Amino acid sequence: MPDARTPPTRRPNFLLFITDQQRADHLGAYGNPVVRTPHLDRLAAGGWQADRCHVASPICMPNRGSLMTGRMPSVHGARHNGIPLPLDARTFVERLREEGWRTALVGKSHLQNITGFPAQYPRADAPPTRGEARRQPAGRYDQEREPSWDGDPAFELDLPFYGFESVDLVINHGDTAGGHYRRWLQREHPGVAAVVGPEHAIPTPEFELSRCRQAWRTRVPEELSTTSFVAMRTRERLSRFAAGGQPFFVQCSFPDPHHPFTPPGRFWDMYRPEDMTLPPSFHMARSGPMPHLDWMHAERDQGKAVKHSPAMFAANEREVREALALNYGSIAHIDEAIGSVLRHLESLGLEQDTVVIFTSDHGDYFGDHQLLWKGPLHYQGLTRVPLIWHDPDAALAGRSSQLCSTIDLAPTILARAGCTPYNGIQGRSLLDRQAPPRQALLIEEEGQRVMFGFPGRTRMRTLQTERHRLSIYAGAEWGELYDLHDDPHESRNLWDDAGHATLRHELLHQLSRLMIEAADESPSPTALA
Incomplete structure (x- = not known):
């Protein structure tokens, strides 16, 4: 790739594909032998692929905020x-829009709250307060709230929305997703809109995930799914921008393959649960302090696991096999949709002027240590995401094993565009060939929920190096330390191992330095005190 200090000869377009809750190894290009993703595999083969890209936080809103700003969630x-x-x-x-780029978002945003639940002041698990230390900045924070869209057919976003001059919004997941998608379906296909949701689904009594409403066989046909809608609207947006003559940035954001799983038509049974292979750690023996994981398993074994919510839970073998099969079907559907967008880009004659990027907002356990979904346990399957950069003008190709983060996307895109970044960006441009490789990454997580038997909501920080992963939890004397070279499935927690005490202290010191570096530097001081 060109050096970040060398301005491009022409202003490129950008097309960013992002999926929701897709781990890196659920792509053929990342070594998955089962799921079929020919279009994304072809994109990776002709571009650059990061093998060690981790999120800033493995939760939707924080990491999407980090992607948009290039800054850590705590900042x-x-x-x-x-x-x-x-x-x-x-x-x-x-910033791109300021410099003349047309900007559009198609699909999921999730930069604002989507549920109708009111704020809790104070929370039940917090001491009494009188208000907040920081006031919410002025503006509308109800713009992605699903009840607002459902209750008012004229409800709309204020544009530009976080820099996007146009937005075709999809809210939430499954075939009941709302926003502009629901309005389109109700207007153009009212008969189909009337049969969405688990209560209208094609019966699948053999699926355990259907019983807890984490999956249902939708009656929505493939061509009317949220995935197809996002691809269709993206193609339309590309056509409009192509006629305008200005460079553009289009974010094509699929709400899948996040649960609940509702892959339509042939994608429901494209893969069979019986054919799925459980991850190696599912039956692997564990050692070292693991009270949080033991707590999750105990909740399941005592019949207390909550399985109908978005939160993680310990699963049985059948549930994991079902989740894998349906996830693969959803990914195959997305890959076909991406293929249609890329063909349209080519038909418009834009393929030689457009940087195409693919990533995800976070991963999923999918049976790692018998868990499903996401939560405050930073296994590699959760924090490691795909990152593919396909650039017609770039010299760099192949694969990179260097550590990179979601916060690196913002400065990299700005560097490729030739735009001066704003103060306070904490990521690094991946185009800067003069910069030394990262030695470690910081991953933050602030939980909404009380978990693991902790007295309050879970809060943690993780240090990810080339070889090790160290995680600490607020209020806990124990932590996690894994040697990823010797233990790639993170089953031997070395936190209390006497032979690794020095290493643990060194990594804790490294983590403290990273946390200091992650402090905000914006705004800059304007005068000496």
Whole structure:
């Protein structure tokens, strides 16, 4: 790739594909032998692929905020789901728009709250307060709230929305997703809109995930699914921008393959649960302090596991096999949709002027250590995401094993565009060939929920190095330490191992330094005190 200090000969377009809750190894290009993703595999083969890209936080809103700002969640303000990205936050999309790029978002945003649940002041697990230390910046924070869209057919976003001059919004997951998608389906296909949801689904009594409403066989045909809608609207947006003559940035954001799983038509049974292979750690013996994982398993074994919510739970073998099969079907559907967008890009004659990027907002356990979904246990399957960069003008190709983060996307896109970044970006441009490789990454998580038997909500920090992963939890004397070279499935927690005491102290020191480096530097001081 060109050096970041060398401006491009022409202003490129950008097409960013992002999926929701897709781990890196659920792509053929990342070594998965089962799921079929020919279009994404071809994109990776002709571009650059990061093998060690980790999220800033393995939760939707915080990491999407980090992607948009190039800043850590503790700095940009959306620390966990339920806290919107402040409307006064600077985004790289806004910066591109300032420099003349047309900007559009198609699909999921999730930069603001989507549920109708009210704020809790104070929370049940917190001491009494009188208000908040920080006031919410002015502006509308109801713009992605699903009840607002459902209750008012004229409800709309204020544009530009975090830098996007146009938005075709999809809210939530499954065939009941809302926003512009629901309105389109109700207007253009009212008969189909009337049969969405688990209560109208094709019966699948053999699926355990159907019983807890984590999967259902939808009656929505493939061509009317949320995935197809997002691809269709993206193609339309590309056509409009192509006629305008200005460079553009289009974010094509699929709400799948996040649960609940509703892959339509042939994608439901494209893969059979019986054919799925459980991850190696599912039956692997464990050692070292693991009270959090033991707690999850005990909840399941005592029949207390909550399986109908978005939160993680310990699963049985059948549930994991079903989740894998349906996830693969959803990914195959997305891959076909991406293929249609790429063909349209080519038909418009834009393929030689457009940087195409693919990533995900976070991963999923999918049976790692008998868990499903996501939560405050930073196994590699959860924090490691795909990152593919296909650039017609770039010299760099192949694969990279260097550590990179979600926060690196904003400065990399701005560097490729030739735009001066704003102060406070914490990521690094992946185009800067003069910069030394990262030695470690910081991953943050602030939980909404009380878990693992902790007295309050789970809060943690993780240090990810080339060889090790260290995680610490607020209020816990124990932590996690894994040697990923010797133990790639993270089954031997070395936290209490006497032979690794020095290493643990060294990594804790490294983590403390990273946390200091992650402190905000914006705004810059304007005068000496």
